[in-house]
Amino acid sequence: MSIEVKALRKVYGQQVAVNDISFAAGEGELVGFLGPNGAGKSTTMKMITGYLVPDGGEALVCGQSVLEHPLETKSKIGYLSESNPLYYDMYVREYLRFTAGIYKLKAAKDRVEEVIQQVGLTPEANKTIGQLSKGYKQRVGLAAAIIHNPQVLILDEPTSGLDPNQIVEIRQLIKGLAKEKTVLLSTHIMQEVEALCTRLIIINKGRIVANDSLENLRKQTVEKILLVAFTSQVDAQQLSAITGINEVMLHENGTYELWGTSVDEMWRNVTDFSAQKGIGIRSLHAGGTSLEEIFRQLTTG
Numbered sequence: 001m002s003i004e005v006k007a008l009r010k011v012y013g014q015q016v017a018v019n020d021i022s023f024a025a026g027e028g029e030l031v032g033f034l035g036p037n038g039a040g041k042s043t044t045m046k047m048i049t050g051y052l053v054p055d056g057g058e059a060l061v062c063g064q065s066v067l068e069h070p071l072e073t074k075s076k077i078g079y080l081s082e083s084n085p086l087y088y089d090m091y092v093r094e095y096l097r098f099t100a101g102i103y104k105l106k107a108a109k110d111r112v113e114e115v116i117q118q119v120g121l122t123p124e125a126n127k128t129i130g131q132l133s134k135g136y137k138q139r140v141g142l143a144a145a146i147i148h149n150p151q152v153l154i155l156d157e158p159t160s161g162l163d164p165n166q167i168v169e170i171r172q173l174i175k176g177l178a179k180e181k182t183v184l185l186s187t188h189i190m191q192e193v194e195a196l197c198t199r200l201i202i203i204n205k206g207r208i209v210a211n212d213s214l215e216n217l218r219k220q221t222v223e224k225i226l227l228v229a230f231t232s233q234v235d236a237q238q239l240s241a242i243t244g245i246n247e248v249m250l251h252e253n254g255t256y257e258l259w260g261t262s263v264d265e266m267w268r269n270v271t272d273f274s275a276q277k278g279i280g281i282r283s284l285h286a287g288g289t290s291l292e293e294i295f296r297q298l299t300t301g
Helices: 041-049 070-074 092-102 108-118 134-146 164-177 190-196 214-221 236-240 263-277 291-300
Strands: 003-012 015-025 030-034 056-061 077-080 152-156 182-186 199-204 207-212 225-230 245-250 256-260 281-286
Touching (some): 003 041, 015 041, 030 041, 030 190, 041 056, 041 077, 041 182, 077 134, 092 108, 108 134, 134 152, 134 164, 164 182, 164 190, 182 190, 199 214, 207 214, 207 291, 225 263, 236 245, 245 263, 256 263, 263 281
Parallel strands (some): 030 182, 077 152, 152 182
Antiparallel strands (some): 003 015, 199 207, 225 256, 225 281, 245 256
């Protein structure tokens, strides 16, 4: 496996940021790493890349311990952090040549030109980084992350600040890179996950709450969410009181999203409720197919 995380743990004072999590990712996998703000995503990524020392467990990259072999593992990792720290006074080519020098690349000049073209930086390559838009700064960070042709890519919000056309271009680039590398991708853009990822890992309050394909997660979640629209107004509190319904959310279109332990039970009880109250049902069907619904269920309980 290219990435192996074993009982990884990180504590800040009294707060357990990452709580004994374990997972693995192999070559050719593009794994989405999701979670609410403060769930432990960035902390986990920093421990995998060696930026943070764990308080327990270990992270391995290409079979080597990040703590025991820091230089060897760093040479196999490309990391784009959410903050994307750059030297704003340096020119784009100057910065990338500097980065190539850190990795002691042969034919560094040619490699710099290759990644500039690869990430779409050619129109801005003669500017200082400080002159670039946020989207192009993001491309510089991505170019620096892949310049040494790493086996593992850790990307934290890689399309942040990009316009819609740039987002599509960077997604295509990431998808192409994943064919021969292992990519761990953290993002809040659910459409990005659906478009790119072969598997999802969802972390909440420092613990992994899901590790599966989107298709399998949909199958599991669709059994717990019911979407219903009535022909007349219904009070949400009345729906909350129905046996088998744990949570009620009203959508803008007037449809109620009902969460429970079983769609079949909710279906029976909602139809009984409508008959008793003399209220018609305009539509009634199982939900849980969108990634947003799955994410909410797994991270809100």
